[in-house]
Amino acid sequence: MSNHQKRLSVPNSWPVERKTATFTVKAGAGPHGRDGVPLLILLRDVLGYADSKKEARYALNQGSVLVNGEAVRDEQRPIGMFDIIAFTERDEYYRVFPDEGGRLALTRIDADAADGRLAKIEDKTQVPGGETQLNLHDGSNLRVGDGGDYNTKDSIVVSNDDKEIVAHFPYEEGCLVTAVRGQHAGEIGEIADIKVTPGSGSNSVVVEGEDTSFETVEEYVVVIDENFTGDDE
Incomplete structure (x- = not known):
């Protein structure tokens, strides 16, 4: 090959x-x-x-x-x-x-910000033993004892040392997001509105930032923390 x-x-x-x-x-x-x-x-x-x-x-x-x-x-x-x-x-x-x-x-x-990585929850499933498996955007997965606090489209920060969750950012109106695909990729703002599409179609979100406002499908956005938006040094 x-x-x-x-x-x-x-x-x-x-x-x-x-x-x-x-x-x-x-x-x-x-x-x-x-x-x-x-x-x-x-x-x-x-x-x-x-x-x-x-x-x-x-x-x-x-x-x-x-x-x-x-x-x-x-x-x-x-x-x-x-x-x-x-x-x-x-x-x-x-x-x-x-x-x-x-x-x-x-x-x-900076070094402190390099201790953990951000991950988007793409799916979650129950596994034998009562634990919940969180399936992440990069193809990896993480097991948690109680998955009730975590939902698909939420973001988490996973520690590099022990692979434990050290922060959790729910997907909801008012959260800070970045678009990662589509014509608005790279733009950052807060979700002003989540528009639920009846049937099997994708929901859409309206995102408003300091210098931008756009609408895209919710699969194209990832919840982030303000510390992820630029140079921390």
Whole structure:
């Protein structure tokens, strides 16, 4: 199986130029599904910390590049929305955040903000033993003893150390959200109204911000905290 991906067919979320070359690196198996961006692209094409795959592999083998608190040595490891990337030797920390057009961008954060990652609850199910499993946007899941406080479309912050929930942001009118897909991707505001669509159609939300107001389907928004909106330093 080829380790290459044609640039013209990469997902819109990938922060790569499509016409500078024919191929780029292919994402390996892992979280975020097809939208996951290979770590190599962030190291080489976005941050400029490596000039080649060989240099990236050498840096990763030092164990000083962490993704969500865990050392990563695979340059094809998929990186996606809200992941936390730490460069311990540089004392640099970044959060992957949706930018205009839905492309993923790196937002510089401080060390304290890098202790946990934001996750959207896509679904929840009961598992044997009475626990509730929360299925998250990146394909991972988390079990909680009492799932009554958590609903789909809510967001949580999961600690990198012990994988426990350290914050919970309910999906409701007045909450702060960012659009992650669609023509308003990257825009931030508060939900002013949730419009329930009868039948099987998607509900829509009206979002109002300081400089923007838009309407989109609720699947395209993620609840965030004000600390996730920009540079924390």
